[in-house]
Amino acid sequence: MREQGRLCPDREGKRVEKTLRLDKLLADTGRWSRKEARTLIRQGRLTADGAVVRQPENRVDPETTALAVDGAPVRWSRYAYLLMNKPAGVLTATEDRHAPTVLALVPEELRRPGLAPVGRLDRDTTGLLLLTDDGALNHALLSPKRHVDKVYLARINGTVSRSDVDAFRAGLTLEDGTACLPAELESVEPGLCRVTLREGKFHQVKRMLACRGLPVLSLRRVSMGPLTLDGTLPEGAVRPLEQSEIDALLALMGR
Numbered sequence: 102m103r104e105q106g107r108l109c110p111d112r113e114g115k116r117v118e119k120t121l122r123l124d125k126l127l128a129d130t131g132r133w134s135r136k137e138a139r140t141l142i143r144q145g146r147l148t149a150d151g152a153v154v155r156q157p158e159n160r161v162d163p164e165t166t167a168l169a170v171d172g173a174p175v176r177w178s179r180y181a182y183l184l185m186n187k188p189a190g191v192l193t194a195t196e197d198r199h200a201p202t203v204l205a206l207v208p209e210e211l212r213r214p215g216l217a218p219v220g221r222l223d224r225d226t227t228g229l230l231l232l233t234d235d236g237a238l239n240h241a242l243l244s245p246k247r248h249v250d251k252v253y254l255a256r257i258n259g260t261v262s263r264s265d266v267d268a269f270r271a272g273l274t275l276e277d278g279t280a281c282l283p284a285e286l287e288s289v290e291p292g293l294c295r296v297t298l299r300e301g302k303f304h305q306v307k308r309m310l311a312c313r314g315l316p317v318l319s320l321r322r323v324s325m326g327p328l329t330l331d332g333t334l335p336e337g338a339v340r341p342l343e344q345s346e347i348d349a350l351l352a353l354m355g356r
Contacts, residue, residue: 123147124157127170130177131341134210146171180235181213182342182350186334187230193221203230207339219243219325220251220301228253228322229330232339241354242326248282248299249353252324253306254289255296259315261288268313269296275308284309326353 121129127138127147139157141147147154148169149161161168168175187193187203194202195217203218215234219242222230233239242249269286285297294315296306307317323330327349334340342350 120160120162122157123149123154123159123161123168126161126163126168126177127175128210129181129213130175131183131211134208141170148172176344178347180238181211181216181233182235182238182347183207183211183216183232183339184328184330184334184342184346185230185232185339186330186336187222187227188337189225189227192224193218193230200224203232206337207232211339211341222322223304223307223320226320226322227336228320229325229328230322231325231328238350238354242350243301245300247354249326250324251298251301251322251326253296253298254321254323255294255306255310255317256319257292257294257310257315257317260291261286261294261315265313265315269309273309273312275312279308281305281309326350 123142124135124138127133127142128135133141142157143155145153145155149159150167163177164179168177185203185206188206190201191206192200192202195204196202204212204216207216213234215236216232217234217239219231219233219239222228231242241247266286266288269284272283273281275281279302281302282298282300284299285295287295287297289295294310296309298305302308306320310317328342328346
């Protein structure tokens with residue numbers, strides 16, 4: 102059962118380890134902590150290709166080994182895809198000497214080398230943030246050629262008018278000369294609007310609304326491509342994407 106670690110190229114051409122320890126493999130799914138994984142393995146609840154395994158340190162190739170816990174198949178992905186409900190006051194960065202970053206909110210059992218946020222949310226902006234160690238997907242989602250929809254709810258000082266909607270739809274030019282792609286602006290209720298962008302320039306939502314005399318009081322991202330933030334994930338919490346969400350993201354990228 103025990104295999105020596107082997108290296109193989111991933112789709113980005115990097116050398117990655119082909120086999121993984123069983124306890125790490127289970128923890129990587131996000132369903133168990135490393136400690137919980139070791140306990141259930143020693144209890145004989147894990148099978149590999151139908152055989153009970155009780156040694157957490159055993160290594161297997163997760164792409165060719167059928168694993169099950171209590172008879173239920175274990176889904177594993179070589180890459181991590183995490184959804185965060187980002188709170189205000191946290192930097193969208195991998196590290197910073199002076200302020201907490203979004204990576205500090207990721208539970209230990211979900212952390213992996215290379216994990217990074219896809220794009221940026223301002224320090225005071227809340228809501229949906231995708232994190233992954235799939236560099237190819239990260240790059241593709243941020244590519245200007247992709248025009249992936251990002252939807253925000255903005256609390257504003259003012260009321261959206263028909264002319265504001267038309268100006269967004271035509272494509273705004275900001276005060277510094279920055280040209281923005283056409284975007285959607287919709288009034289939800291007095292003082293609250295929905296903005297849909299297909300690009301991600303610096304402070305773009307705030308700058309676009311300010312350009313129309315509608316200063317932003319608070320901003321929250323509620324969706325990105327096929328991913329939507331519902332009310333089940335508390336602010337500051339993180340969860341692995343469902344397989345259907347991962348499939349939708351990869352399909353969007355043509356993979």
